[in-house]
Amino acid sequence: MAGTYPEAWEEVALVAITKLAGTAYLFGAITETVDIGEPDYPGESIPNLAGGRIWKQSPQEDGEITLEIYPLHLDTTASVGLFQEFNGGTWDTSVPMATDTSWGVGIERTRDRFMVVVMWTDDDTINTAAEVLDPTAATGTNKVALRFYAKECRITSHKSAFTDGILKTTVTFKFPAMNSAGDTKTHGWESANDVGTTPLSALTYSAAL
């Protein structure tokens, strides 16, 4: 039997971020807002001499996911900030922690890539990052879910503000619409009306697209 979707998805969501070939962590507890800017499908019409219009489509643009978070410190295993994830380089694991400031002169600095997953569900048996990526073990009955994911995300912006009496950082993930080969979309939406019986597919990010 299928579950019943709520009137709207409200208040809470599960947010899981995975570095390419890395471990998924939940960031919902430091996140206030999520903006999902799926890649636009741009196009415009060209007036022809008959007075008609010829539609000219342009390549799908890049997408962006923006999170407003309240970060605390640099530990990349604690889900309390994205400082080192943005900075790149070698991640520090010993307290005190510092972002990497040593860089190879003239060496290409390929940026880290991430998979960002945002899930709305009423299934309270899903409560770990691994379960957000792979809800096949969910045991809720008649529970529903909606999930968005984007792979190949680069963190292009990490802006911190201490203007409202609380440290808040706005983090932007930018992702291409397609992989290089042109055969795989980097992102997608999924939903299930009975998560325990017909779970969403398992998401992995062990290899680049």
Added chain:
Amino acid sequence: MAGTFPQAWEEVALVTISQFASGGDLTMQAAAMTETIDIGEPDYPGESVNNLAGGRIWKQSPQEDGEITLEIYPTNASSGDGENNLGLFQQFVGGTQDTTEPIASFTTGYPGVQVSRNRFRVAIMWTDDAAQTSAEAATTTADAVALRFVAMGCRITSHKSAFTDGILKTTVTFKFPAMNKAGAVKMSKWESTNDGDGAQAIPALPDYDDDDSWS
């Protein structure tokens, strides 16, 4: 044993600004004149390029410049070492800084001569350690927690004052490059500790006498 981070960093922070000088530095505490802080770390721009397979090739661009913006309530133009929370008037204007009352910002120009602008290191620290009085100093207390952002090579690119709300407020923007000229050193960094003494302490920042070195 480690301390416990708060639910969020709120209300207060330590703000320490050092002016680069090859023979030492001029350091001021700025938290008491500051209301807001915006830290704009350098963006990592990039965009996808469409190929004829219909795919996308990611093209990353050089990391951009960063900016730190403070809203401050300045009171006078004095700017000597240890003169805290007064303002950033002379620091922005540049040239020779006046230390004799009455204070005036520098007005002499040198036609045709390159005048390099002052550089600063800006440090901002959030901590629950009551012993901490400077964002540049090392943390010293067991079980205290702290988060620090530091940027060096900052030029004050904008200094706008407003007396529109019945109080003199100045918005000051420090702009810094993402990397040093050699490409070997990042010019900003974040640090944190969950136990602010001993080997786990956030270290003190040295005198700002080398404009692109953390040591």
